[in-house]
Amino acid sequence: MQKLVVIGAGMASGRLLEQLFEANPDAYEVTLFNAEPRGNYNRIMLSPVLSGEKSYAEIVTHDDDWYAGNKVTCRFGERVVSVDRERKVVVGEKGEVPYDKLVFGTGSSAFIIPCPGHDLPGVVAFRDLEDTTAMTEASGTPGGRAVVIGGGLLGLEAAAALRMRGMDVTVLHLSGHLMERQLDEAAGYLLQKDLEKRGITVLTKASTKMIQGDGKVESVLLEDGTVLPADIVVMAVGIRPQVQLAKESGLEMGRAIVVDAQMRTSDPSVFAVGECVEFEGNLFGLVAPLYDQAKVLAKTLLDEEDTFKVKQLSTKLKVTGCDLFSAGDFAEGEGREDIVFRDPARGVYKRLVLEGDKLVGAVFYGDTADSNWFFGLIRDGEDVSDMRDTLIFGPSFQGGATADPLSAVAALPPEAEICGCNGVCKGDIVAAIEGGATDLAAIKATTKASASCGTCTGLVEQVLSVTLGDEFVIPTVQPICGCCDLTHEDVRRLIKSKELKSQPAVWQELGWKTVNGCHVCRPAVNFYLLADWPLDYQDDPQSRFVNERNHANIQKDGTYSVMPRMWGGMTDANELRAIADAADKYGAAVKVTGGQRIDLLGVKKEDLPAIWSDLNDAGMVSGHAYSKGLRTVKTCVGSDWCRFGTQDSTGLGIKLEKRLWGSWTPHKVKLAVSGCPRNCAEATCKDVGIICVDSGYQIGVGGAAGMDVKEVERLVDVRTEEEAIDYTVAFIQLYREHAKYLDRPYKWLAKVGLDWVKEQVGDPATRAALIERFDISQSVYQKDPWADHVATRRRLYAPIADLTLEAAE
């Protein structure tokens, strides 16, 4: 009998031995080394052991009797320290063993981030039974806190298990969404939501700076300064093949032990199997391919022909209640197409990726019932062209089922607010319907829902329809775009009542039919989110049109115009000199604009950061001449200089501009302040125009001087400058909170009515609340984008590379 020595009693080598003994029990006399003080167990079931759902005894795959029955010499708890390939002996901690054939099955080890404090007691990995026991013990302390670093498969299974054991768990994840290698943003969002429902805190984009503690773990410090107290820190950021021993034995190595399709290493008597191998550049981290390898290696050792092939893999998460599935490939390749299905009511998201006539990838969340069928289609590369249109509904599709456009509203809980003006929630409306109010007018009369500004009308109608079924026919409405079935007003309202705070949340909960919107809906949704949740949501430059992304106006020849602010139209010699210098330096044309400031035209994109920096140095900031936001405040010279002036119109204009600049609005906003009714600043055709009079200030709103020309309507007359500013700010905030994206104030006013607006800003408490919310938003958005981009995004303005500079061949 030949002597076979196996290093590592893991899942791969365990399967190998089973296959080998089954095919020919007498071919080899086996010695099995394992560094862990035990034989093979089902490592992937450590998760249920950690959660307490299973015991260790239940996951043992090969017990003492099995090893004895197969006459395996077990050297458990003994590490192999070297291999002498010349003499064909393996050197264990307790002595040598000669071999005819040798198998490496050394697996992987957990990767530990080498940050300060990584070696403190209380920092554990999640790889073997010892780690699992350490975590179980830590969870015994009442009120214990765990921080799990890494939001991948392992980290999340550990987090869910520790939570089940009653710990207070926080998951830190570097990327923007969980399991980013297996899931897309939408599925990652749903997963995070489910985990948060169980009481697990998830922090994405969280980078660990150090682990702190005196003699043992006490807290984790993040790069952004956050400190998270912790009794235990679980590192689950990845694995590394455990191949030091193989390397020292002189075998050919890549990132792991290089093997051929028969699992043979560069030495014909030495083989490798499991996570420690590299095959055709691939590494392995799931058991399915390892079992294939084991089968091939068993054949090879018995001199039979077999070949290992890399197959498609699929992933599931072993956390009860988080049903997710991901398979195949989402990267690279020509001619791909997505099919997306969402059911917000059930929290279901499905995405298929097709390439030509084949399914190449799938991500499901919330409903994975048919995942094996889809995985089969991917693995076998079947032609799916015949069932393309209904593919996403799965194998049992009978025809007819489509996404229900009402499901977002159907999913709302009774306490979700539908009418913001009158504080009417869904439950009130349903009660009214059940009490006999079966049309919009009756609902208005009984509940007041949609009786004020009216923007929630669409939602009230949907509640009617969901409650009454076919008895109520919804008037057809104009959805935002082809990506969804809801109007702008519906989306705005639902963002508030469902507290949707991210783009993936909107796409999922409101049933978007595309992966991430389009150029019509995405800028709108980006605005609604930042207007409603200034502190939770971050503006997304990639959802903005070019001018707002580059903070300059693109011109028809692809160059840009650059326009600094001149507060209230005032400037000085210093600023003018800097503008003149910039015009010379960057070859810009100079134009005095209709907004009382100076435009530098014809600047190249690459030069933008430099010209901004020059203008910043002279004390100037971006004029936002490109933005859906505050543009200019025009003023006249007012009481400072003019013999007719009644108030300091210039001063008020400057104060208003300094208060309002930087804010994003549904569309552009222009103001003017004239010092007397002669109105030299043309204030009566502005979004907000103030005319100074002896008794104070007349505030007009909703003027226009574009394709439509319209005179302002009087909002209010006030006595003091302070009140004039308060009313203006409150009006702008009301507009920010309610108007449809790309409606100028006059269009919005025509929909909601001036009376309603007067009521809102006229009420002292409402006005104060509007001003407060505006100021909160300004605490985030009132910063000069030029300075910001010069500091943080400068490189994006240059080409990624310039191949014209390469030497000619």
Added chain:
Amino acid sequence: MSWIDIGHIDDIPARGARVLKTQLGCIGLFRTGDDRVFAVTNTCPHKGGPLSEGIVHGNKVTCPLHNSVFDLETGAGTDGYAIETYPVRVEDGRVLIDGDTLSRRSAA
């Protein structure tokens, strides 16, 4: 094919683009929300809009000037326009473009 390393995928904003200057003019390098990378001509066939400044949604881009929409994989566009696509791939995070295609086109 001769692959030229032109940068890291993280040099391109997700759902965004960067410009690559070549002998043939500017090429837009796009990165989609799911981290696929595509190279297409940067110039819109309609009136020359710089496509790299457009909004990227799914695997499409909308021209910033007049809203023509182009498929970044196939180059097919709305309104009967089409744009050139170039072989590009990502390996270990590095973005590689095929140098042969660039020089062949210039010779042609």
